[in-house]
Amino acid sequence: MKRLTYKTLVSEIQELPGAGRLVLPLLQVGSSPLEACVGVGDEVARGQCIGRADTPESAFLHSPLAGKVRALSRAVTHEGTSAGTVEIEGDAAGEVETLQPIQQDAAELSAETVRDRLREAGVSPLGGNGKNAEYASLRPDEEPPEILMVLCADEEPLLQTQRHVLREAPEKVIEGATLFQKAVGAKRLVFAVSGDQTNLVSGETLVVEKKYPLRHPEILMARMTGRYRLTEGRPRKDVHLINAETAMAACRAVREGRPVLEKTVTVGQEGGLSVVVRVPLGTLFSQVFENMGLKAEDGDRLFTGGPLRGVAQFDPEGPVTKGTDGLFLQKGRGVFCYEDVACIGCGQCVKVCPMKIPVNMMTRNCEFGRIEEALDYDLDSCIECGLCAYVCTSRRPLLQYIQFAKKEQHKAELARQSA
Amino acid sequence: MKENVLTVSVAPFWHSGAGIARNSYISMAVLLPVAAVGVMHYRVGALAVLGLCIGSCMLAEALMQKIIGRPVTLGDGSAALTGMLLALLLPAGVPWWLVVVGSFSAIIVGKQIYGGIGSHPLNATLVGWVMIRISWGVQMDADVALANLPNLSGLSALAALRGGYVDAVPLKDVWMGNLIGPIGSASLLVLIGGLVLLALRVIKWEVSLGFLGGVLLGCVLFGSNMLPEGSDASVNPLVMLFSGNVMLGAFFLAPDTTSSPSQPIAMWIYGFAAGLLAMLIRVYGNYYDGGVVFGILLVSLASPLLDKIRPKARGRE
Numbered sequence: 001m002k003r004l005t006y007k008t009l010v011s012e013i014q015e016l017p018g019a020g021r022l023v024l025p026l027l028q029v030g031s032s033p034l035e036a037c038v039g040v041g042d043e044v045a046r047g048q049c050i051g052r053a054d055t056p057e058s059a060f061l062h063s064p065l066a067g068k069v070r071a072l073s074r075a076v077t078h079e080g081t082s083a084g085t086v087e088i089e090g091d092a093a094g095e096v097e098t099l100q101p102i103q104q105d106a107a108e109l110s111a112e113t114v115r116d117r118l119r120e121a122g123v124s125p126l127g128g129n130g131k132n133a134e135y136a137s138l139r140p141d142e143e144p145p146e147i148l149m150v151l152c153a154d155e156e157p158l159l160q161t162q163r164h165v166l167r168e169a170p171e172k173v174i175e176g177a178t179l180f181q182k183a184v185g186a187k188r189l190v191f192a193v194s195g196d197q198t199n200l201v202s203g204e205t206l207v208v209e210k211k212y213p214l215r216h217p218e219i220l221m222a223r224m225t226g227r228y229r230l231t232e233g234r235p236r237k238d239v240h241l242i243n244a245e246t247a248m249a250a251c252r253a254v255r256e257g258r259p260v261l262e263k264t265v266t267v268g269q270e271g272g273l274s275v276v277v278r279v280p281l282g283t284l285f286s287q288v289f290e291n292m293g294l295k296a297e298d299g300d301r302l303f304t305g306g307p308l309r310g311v312a313q314f315d316p317e318g319p320v321t322k323g324t325d326g327l328f329l330q331k332g333r334g335v336f337c338y339e340d341v342a343c344i345g346c347g348q349c350v351k352v353c354p355m356k357i358p359v360n361m362m363t364r365n366c367e368f369g370r371i372e373e374a375l376d377y378d379l380d381s382c383i384e385c386g387l388c389a390y391v392c393t394s395r396r397p398l399l400q401y402i403q404f405a406k407k408e409q410h411k412a413e414l415a416r417q418s419a
Numbered sequence: 420m421k422e423n424v425l426t427v428s429v430a431p432f433w434h435s436g437a438g439i440a441r442n443s444y445i446s447m448a449v450l451l452p453v454a455a456v457g458v459m460h461y462r463v464g465a466l467a468v469l470g471l472c473i474g475s476c477m478l479a480e481a482l483m484q485k486i487i488g489r490p491v492t493l494g495d496g497s498a499a500l501t502g503m504l505l506a507l508l509l510p511a512g513v514p515w516w517l518v519v520v521g522s523f524s525a526i527i528v529g530k531q532i533y534g535g536i537g538s539h540p541l542n543a544t545l546v547g548w549v550m551i552r553i554s555w556g557v558q559m560d561a562d563v564a565l566a567n568l569p570n571l572s573g574l575s576a577l578a579a580l581r582g583g584y585v586d587a588v589p590l591k592d593v594w595m596g597n598l599i600g601p602i603g604s605a606s607l608l609v610l611i612g613g614l615v616l617l618a619l620r621v622i623k624w625e626v627s628l629g630f631l632g633g634v635l636l637g638c639v640l641f642g643s644n645m646l647p648e649g650s651d652a653s654v655n656p657l658v659m660l661f662s663g664n665v666m667l668g669a670f671f672l673a674p675d676t677t678s679s680p681s682q683p684i685a686m687w688i689y690g691f692a693a694g695l696l697a698m699l700i701r702v703y704g705n706y707y708d709g710g711v712v713f714g715i716l717l718v719s720l721a722s723p724l725l726d727k728i729r730p731k732a733r734g735r736e
């Protein structure tokens with residue numbers, strides 16, 4: 001059995017300047033949908049705003065390259081929703097168009113100033129595959145959380161993005177975290193770090209463990225408060241969570257006026273080496289792989305995020321977004337497939353579930369849409385860590401059943417409300 | 420440019436490598452030495468029973484799945500394992516038709532009519548054994564069945580104990596299956612195989628240990644009642660532990676994935692209760708040779724109920 005632990009640091013972050021065609025969805029993690037504010041054929045400067053919205057939970061989008069707008073269209077994002085896209089062709093020539101840097105101490109700044117700057121510079125929670133994005137909210141009308149947690153380690157095996165970011169610029173991460181704390185109004189700031197990172201941060205720390213899924217945001221947040229939440233209590237209002245890269249982006253947005261133009265991504269082929277690269281937002285997956293001498297071929301599986309909670313991609317021409325922490329390729333022979341068979345009751349899933357759910361019974365009900373029964377078996381405690389599917393002897397797609405049931409439950413909920 | 424066709428699926432994209440087929444084949448592999456000892460003792464008689472059992476179990480499974488219109492899943496090895504276990508519970512020399520009836524009962528009545536693997540409330544192997552044991556008790560008696568084979572005499576371990584001939588069952592012979600009895604009597608080898616399964620996490624170890632615990636407690640509390648009244652000899656608990664299929668029960672029959680519970684505490688209770696019941700039946704019951712079998716079967720009935728003993732999920736505390 002493969003051991004689900006996290007690898008440690010191997011190299012520096014490589015910059016991939018990128019040039020050519022970028023595709024930028026107007027829907028990014030942690031932001032409401034944006035409106036394009038450029039037209040087809042427009043010249044854009046590097047750092048120029050190309051997408052914006054007036055809602056308080058929006059984070060603007062900027063052109064990572066200097067060039068021309070080729071097209072405005074729609075596409076399915078890699079998180080699975082349909083959104084407008086801006087297609088830009090250009091290169092990394094020229095200076096980045098920045099906003100006015102703000103130099104006052106965090107203590108002297110008002111929360112509103114910081115919040116506005118973060119919005120305008122496009123700082124929404126970076127990474128986490130869009131899955132922990134919801135844990136930080138910049139809405140001014142929301143009750144400030146007790147704690148802001150900055151996750152400086154990576155949630156899943158294979159991923160090394162966040163720890164590279166912290167190692168590269170610890171001062172910026174700390175500074176940005178302080179600014180973000182100001183923006184959300186949290187009373188305490190906690191850095192969640194792995195044992196060997198403690199010397200890189202200052203202030204309150206939470207040392208995270210090496211074993212999956214002990215770095216899952218829900219588990220970390222419950223460690224801070226001593227309480228777990230059911231689905232309807234999520235996202236938590238008393239603890240917010242951002243990644244180290246978000247903190248760094250916040251620091252650059254405020255101190256240098258620099259908008260978010262790049263994403264740090266762990267890229268690799270399963271069984272081979274992986275590297276951490278920084279690429280312009282909107283770079284196509286195929287481009288990123290090509291730079292490493294890799295290519296997705298028929299039958300391969302390409303996924304963003306980590307191996308346990310990631311999302312499989314149907315299109316090798318999909319773009320890197322603010323949520324893309326990892327980008328991996330499994331070659332045809334190594335692709336594991338689920339089977340449509342019955343649960344044999346081996347109990348492995350029950351043993352492995354961090355939430356102590358009777359997974360065997362719960363998923364049997366999920367499979368057939370028996371939501372009430374699934375809830376009796378604690379469907380709403382599940383944090384979707386995926387471990388149950390990882391160990392399943394029958395190789396049932398347990399996480400799919402769970403996600404399906406949660407969707408059905410959500411739909412039923414909506415129907416009840418509108419009735 | 421031709422478009423790529425990628426494989427897509429839900430996460431996780433990794434798997435531990437566990438599988439039904441893997442479990443079946445590992446179980447069969449560790450039972451091979453046990454079967455080999457049986458064949459050494461009983462020659463062709465044992466070989467015939469083994470072959471016939473495995474063959475007819477697989478045939479029954481394939482036939483039934485064809486009739487129901489489900490995919491034929493012989494490849495997962497579960498029918499073959501059922502056949503092998505059933506053979507190890509039978510004495511060599513039982514008539515061939517009995518073997519076939521037992522195998523078909525195991526697969527069809529014990530498993531397929533409920534919907535196949537994962538759905539049967541009782542251990543299929545045991546259902547098959549009980550059907551023929553109750554219907555054709557005489558032919559199933561090891562002492563009788565083996566009388567047809569040359570060069571063998573004596574009593575099975577349990578019969579000897581019931582008769583009070585404590586000296587007739589030395590521990591060494593019990594370990595290696597030298598006394599007459601079912602084909603899978605080499606209980607020391609069964610134990611070793613079972614430990615391999617534990618190490619590879621193929622079976623529910625809580626059930627196995629609970630079962631052995633239940634058997635031991637039974638031995639200590641009332642084991643000597645097995646001897647005829649008035650006998651002042653005492654029964655070596657180790658002899659009790661290694662005779663009468665206890666080891667097969669502990670590692671291969673009781674932890675059957677489908678008919679045993681999955682919650683930690685429930686697994687302990689299930690194993691323990693089955694072990695204790697096995698001892699009760701062996702010491703006081705009529706079907707003393709089937710103590711282990713009946714013990715497990717009866718407790719399986721309570722398995723869904725036992726599974727209700729579970730911790731509160733996180734978030735509900």
Ligand code: SF4
Nearest residue numbers: 353382383385386388
């Ligand atoms: S995904 Fe599976 S193992 Fe993880 S919390 Fe949910 S039920 Fe438990």
Ligand code: SF4
Nearest residue numbers: 343344346347349392
């Ligand atoms: S691991 Fe799979 S086969 Fe085993 S009890 Fe859980 S769902 Fe059933």
